[in-house]
Amino acid sequence: MSRTGTTLEAARSRRPIPKTMRAGVFREKGIVRVEEVPVPEVRDGEALIKVAACGVCGTDIKKIFHRYVEPPQILGHELAGTVVAVGRGVSKWKQGDRVMSFHHVPCGKCFYCERRLFSQCKQYKTTGLTAGFTPNGGGFAEYVKAMPWVAERGIVAVPENVSFEEATFIEPINTILKAVEKARVTAGETVLVIGCGPIGLQLLMVAKLAGPRLYTSDPMAERRAKSLRLGAIESFDPSGGKLVEEIQARTEGRGADAVLVAVAHPAVVVEALAAARPGGRVLLFAANDPVTRIEFPAAAVGIDEKEILGSYSAAVDIQEAAADLVLRKKLPVMDIVTHRFPLDRIQDALELAARPTEESLKVLITHG
Template identity: 45%
Template sequence: MMEVPKTMRAAVYRGVNDVRVETIPVPEIGPGEVLVKIHTCGICGTDLKKIHTGSHSAPRVFGHEMAGTIAAVGGGVTDFAIGDRVMAYHHIPCGECYYCRKQTFAQCETYKKVGCTAAFMPSGGGFAEYIRVMDWIVRKGLVKIPDGVPFEQAAFIEPVNTCYKAVEMLALEPDETVLVIGQGPIGILLAALAKRTGATVLTSDLYGERHAVAAKFGLDRPLDARGDVVAAAKAATDGRGTDVALVAVGGNALITLAMNAIRPGGRVMLFAATQHGEAPFDPAAVCMDEKTLMGSYSSSVAINDEVAQLVLNGYGMGFDLTQLISHRFSIEDAVAAIDLASNPQPDSMKIVIQPEL
């Protein structure tokens, strides 16, 4: 038996830009559910958006890039046991509704219900010592981590899924050239996955430090974002422009840059445009130049198994994602972790919270 305390520490969202480290009860689990002791939880841009915009009611505990150890199992759970090392998805779709039949899983109503929580309204809960994983997630969204694969690697399964989904939607071909705008951890993942298809990948960022991390993943065509990225994209493609531009940072000005950087008939994939509003683009570029503007959001259950194999087998096989982690913070320092993630520095990449620190 693993000894489970009655209370735990957690980073609790109390309002816009207000996160406090508090003592709260360890969540109770019901039949078909499991309790997971968190080892590593990455901080995602969507967590930050919720904290800074007040899009969600308070109080909540955010965090969803999670890996840890099962500390308790509810009645009827047979596929998992106390002591199993796991990562947990926080969203799993119903598999039966219209959106699921069309493979647009992120729009399924069940998918939009969060199935992991530390307390309060379910919101992931990874910025805490323990999370409750609900029954439908246990059935379809809990992944065992093999011995020899660190929790830090497994915590990337969910973000890799979101990137893999976007790259798969692009159906890249080996003779194509891709421009990835932004080389934070997500931009590097998108670029690395695009390169695996055989396509040529150009990466754009303001910081040489980020290009240095990208180079560890074989990304060897860096562009300085302070220069003329459109001209560089054209120079690399006989003057045409790239086949694809992947926009891995927020900021609507970059949509114009991406549309200008692609060739006629090319496609722009928006990956970080999660803020509502209006953005300028040239409608004639879509109509006459036949350019496609598309988006991808969240994960796809259809690729869960492929992604788990890629990430878990990739450790020690040239896909060591722990190289993307620049900073590790304890739960007590979670506010500083969120602050750094919200104000990226040249040397900051993926920032993780580890309650054991």
């Protein structure tokens, strides 16, 4: 018993668990500083994970650069690593297990969970993964603690033949699979993915599995080229203002059956609605900030019967299926990783993710 109420297995590990660790701490708008902070104390039912890698998500960028959350916080929720300690009562995991962890897990029995609206569950909204301060993922630190409900139902085993970097995609691919299913993408349909950043390209990968005809758009030539290599039939530069015309020309004037929007800009929603056929679906993936307001022609919905759908975060009931896509290497997720930064350079990583170049896509933080 090396900590109160906790059975620690560090004695059997090659390296003892330190009392402090390095972490990228969000301190002020746009600024994350590497600091020395306490390693989280592990209590009954909890697990401590030594983080090996963590992806930088668009929500991290919004929270940090727009200050949608109040500092100090340690962000980062696309993480994978090794279990180094468990609390009493934890039977699923032991020291040395290679894992990834979700940061949200629903209760499974409330009004929303019964209707598969897991992200609206009160418990789901309570973050269960932390590196300190207000719980918010914690993958930008060397260690994170999974709270009991996450340790019990939100951790996934990672086999030896899957790298920790690959495993960081399990959480985002879950959110992507949920979105594609919600958009009801089916074989033979025409689907347009707007935005070929990391999220747009993951939407493309997962949608491709359903067998539609896939088109993409992005103002960056290299990103358009990448989408073609990943399965798009054609990719368009929307800068010329002819995206809708191009899609209609390939669908006998109808428009796309579904449009998946991976760009957080109100004007893109109007274009997406115009690109969708009457009765078509527009799935907004990136519209998840608390301040953006979107205006669109009412007739697009009220007369043309187009649907606007939202999809937020992960779904626990597809956890195994989504993980399988990554763990069995059914998706070329590593093809979109372009940059890796050590924790000491986390500010550079965040700046690049916030202001991407032609060459940059997915950015990872790696813990040596």
